[in-house]
């Protein structure tokens with residue numbers, strides 16, 4: 270009797286789009302989103318707890334194994350869109366057959382790909398080998414609530430910072446107000462992140478709060494020679510899933 274061989278798949282929370290990338294260097298760009306399940310952090314203000322929080326959500330319902338061939342077909346139907354892989358924490362899946370197979374699909378296209386990550390996991394050759402793939406790294410600050418030794422993994426941040434010098438990675442920090450900027454500056458200095466690779470974005474789940482926080486940050490961010498990003502999906506579709 271031969272063993273049953275399952276096709277490579279990934280634990281998918283949702284696929285959506287085309288929409289626009291809401292955050293960071295590609296904000297406003299037409300995008301498809303693939304959200305994977307599971308996270309190694311527990312940010313208090315997480316906007317996607319349904320991707321990892323088994324206490325509040327039934328993850329067997331939230332997360333479905335989707336064959337990579339189906340993802341390839343879905344992506345191919347929207348050839349003009351940037352592909353954004355988000356979570357949860359995406360790079361948790363890096364050593365799986367599903368990830369390897371998905372990277373192989375993307376490597377054989379000419380499309381742009383962005384991987385959202387919390388910066389706690391070192392990117393591996395399987396991911397780095399996709400030519401137009403860049404990382405959007407959101408290291409978490411004290412405002413997220415986790416202990417520093419969980420949020421800040423020096424080995425991973427150093428590897429990602431190195432990529433940021435070659436425009437393969439950008440850092441995007443969520444700030445709740447100007448008081449958070451000192452902590453960002455300390456990380457930027459410690460890991461030698463070039464200012465052109467730094468984006469600051471306002472925390473908030475409503476358009477009003479997002480704009481208020483952004484207004485409180487703008488002059489300070491510009492003064493540091495950093496970039497400021499709104500969170501366009503929060504402004505356009507506050508509280509909605511699959512946007």
Ligand SMILES: Nc1nc2[nH]cc(C(=O)O)c2c(=O)[nH]1
Nearest residue numbers: 289290291292355385502512
């Ligand atoms: N439009 C849109 N842009 C996004 N950028 C990062 C997102 C995320 O949830 O990681 C996100 C999202 O959920 N929607």
Ligand code: SF4
Nearest residue numbers: 308310312315357387
């Ligand atoms: S790292 Fe991202 S997905 Fe994970 S808990 Fe924090 S905000 Fe949520």
Ligand SMILES: [Mg+2]
Nearest residue numbers: 317355356357
């Ligand atoms: Mg997110």
